[in-house]
Amino acid sequence: MILGIGTDLANIDRIAATLDRFGARFRDRVFTETEQRKAERRRDVAGTYAKRWAAKEACSKALGTGLRMGISWKDMAVSNLPTGQPVMAVSGWAEKRLAEMTPPGHEALIHVTLTDDHPWAQAFVVIEALPLRTAAAPPPRRGT
Template structure:
């Protein structure tokens, strides 16, 4: 059963302007070290697009959690990771994980679904939180 859904559309040019203006300070506040490493391994618009997609994914996840960035849910608590297959996924910690735990009902396990894309000048992400029945 789906217990949360969120989406976000981000203007890549806005992220680019913030990165040019605030650079490392912005990156350290919003992105995890792994996300920064992943984005910095790319060049030009691909690099900026990587940051913009992750920004959109964090925003979409906060919406799916039903909190936005409040109730102890912070940007650093939501990390975009890749499964071994390359599929994007989310790793939640701290307040975001606590909020996810509040959504989970007995007998169910949460599954976070993430899709991201970018086409200059926009980046888009959608997150769905579903609960899967535990196998006996």
């Protein structure tokens, strides 16, 4: 079952200007060390940050809060699997909120997708609740 959906569109030039103006103060307030390492080694530094900014905004919307109620930018972190697929991890208040919205007997799975086409970066986040598997139960069928 779907627990939440969020999307955000970020202007890469706006993020670039913010990086130029505030530098490390902005990066350290919004992005985890892992996110910063990823962005700083990319050719399109601002675009990489903009996609992660959009993902955090989208995740906060999927959690049903937006960026309020105690959620911190760093409570939501984007990393990548070896295949390049982005994944979202939550901690702190965002993790608590996710636990509150997940029905008993279920586990939450956060799906995230990122894209950009200068000057825009976009993210979609879908939070899905999957029934917990028991030793006797087969895994749920997907796509049918």
